[in-house]
Amino acid sequence: MTSIGTGYDLSASTYSPDGRIFQVEYANKAVENSGTAIGLRVKDGVVLAVEKLIQSKLLIPGANRRIQTIDRHMGFATAGLVADGRQLANRSREEGRSLRSQFHHPPTAKMLADRLGLFVQAYTLYGSVRPFGASAIVGSVDKNGPQIFVVEPSGVALGYHGAAVGKGRQLAKTELEKLKLAELSTREAVIEAARIIYLVHDDAKEKDFELEMTWIGNETGGQHEPVPKDLFDEAERKAKEALESFE
Numbered sequence: 001m002t003s004i005g006t007g008y009d010l011s012a013s014t015y016s017p018d019g020r021i022f023q024v025e026y027a028n029k030a031v032e033n034s035g036t037a038i039g040l041r042v043k044d045g046v047v048l049a050v051e052k053l054i055q056s057k058l059l060i061p062g063a064n065r066r067i068q069t070i071d072r073h074m075g076f077a078t079a080g081l082v083a084d085g086r087q088l089a090n091r092s093r094e095e096g097r098s099l100r101s102q103f104h105h106p107p108t109a110k111m112l113a114d115r116l117g118l119f120v121q122a123y124t125l126y127g128s129v130r131p132f133g134a135s136a137i138v139g140s141v142d143k144n145g146p147q148i149f150v151v152e153p154s155g156v157a158l159g160y161h162g163a164a165v166g167k168g169r170q171l172a173k174t175e176l177e178k179l180k181l182a183e184l185s186t187r188e189a190v191i192e193a194a195r196i197i198y199l200v201h202d203d204a205k206e207k208d209f210e211l212e213m214t215w216i217g218n219e220t221g222g223q224h225e226p227v228p229k230d231l232f233d234e235a236e237r238k239a240k241e242a243l244e245s246f247e
Contacts, residue, residue: 011127024124025132027153031080035209036166036200037066039077039137040193042150045186045217046139047227048077049193050120051168051201054208055202067212071096073106075214075224079166080134080153088136088151090173109140113149113157121155135165140224141216159172159235168200175199186217194235195242202243211236 008014015074016022035051050066052094068089069075076092078085095115099107116136118133123129131153138149150165151157161181164172193213201209213227213235227235 002071010129010203012129013122013148017128020227021124021154024154027080027131027133027180029102029137031135031153031165032167032169034081034134034163035078035169036167036172036197036225037068037077037079037135037137038087038172038196039139039148039150039160039163039177040179040181040184040194041139041146041188042181042186042217044156045141045189045219046075046135046144046146046148047189047213048139049216050077050079050103050196050212051166051197052210052212054210057208060151061210065212067214069224070098070112070138071106073122073142073216073224074109074112075216077212078134078141079088079128082134084134085136088116088120088132088134091119092136092138092242095119106142106146108142109138109147109164110144110159113138113151115161116151117155117157118151120153121153124153124155135164139216141222146217152211171200172196184195186215187231190215190231191235194232194239198236198239203241218235 009010029088035053040047043103048067052066070076070092078091096107122131124131136151140147148160148163150163162176216224
């Protein structure tokens with residue numbers, strides 16, 4: 001047996017000689033083969049955006065959404081296997097309800113991400129299950145202000161100013177690092193989020209995609225809502241113009 005995976009990748013409960021769990025690494029590869037999802041934490045809220053790759057022209061636009069609502073003030077964007085992402089979203093709703101009834105106030109993004117991270121990590125411990133092939137971005141505006149956390153297939157849950165998961169995550173992270181996120185408004189962040197998604201998709205332009213964007217903040221009264229159509233259309237138009245000038 002070697003340490004490149006042979007023999008050590010049959011179970012999530014087996015370490016390789018160099019301390020790796022190949023099943024978790026394979027789960028990360030499933031995320032990397034998916035459309036990109038990003039989250040921006042700005043001065044007055046949070047913006048989530050997803051590059052949803054269109055697998056068939058027969059699909060109804062707007063169906064199979066990759067951004068979901070977990071609580072009134074909390075959004076949830078996934079990259080990776082769609083079914084796994086839906087399972088994580090459903091589990092997050094259960095955890096959110098549990099936290100709300102336990103503490104009698106809306107759950108914070110940190111509390112929910114920590115709980116979800118524990119759930120995901122449990123699936124890396126046993127040979128009878130497989131790790132989740134999805135990463136999630138949890139965004140909310142709660143008592144701690146705007147918050148973004150990423151939960152990875154390993155169960156790690158970390159807070160970010162700007163986060164990206166999926167195929168184009170490296171380019172997206174580079175673009176996010178150029179922004180002064182703490183100075184942006186949610187409206188400006190919507191424009192930037194659309195630009196970044198269109199930019200990262202340009203590397204996989206052979207596939208059609210649908211842009212999904214939601215926001216939480218002062219503009220929405222602290223509620224997680226889709227970006228209004230007029231602002232969405234403006235953001236898409238500016239993103240396409242920026243892409244043409246970039247080329």
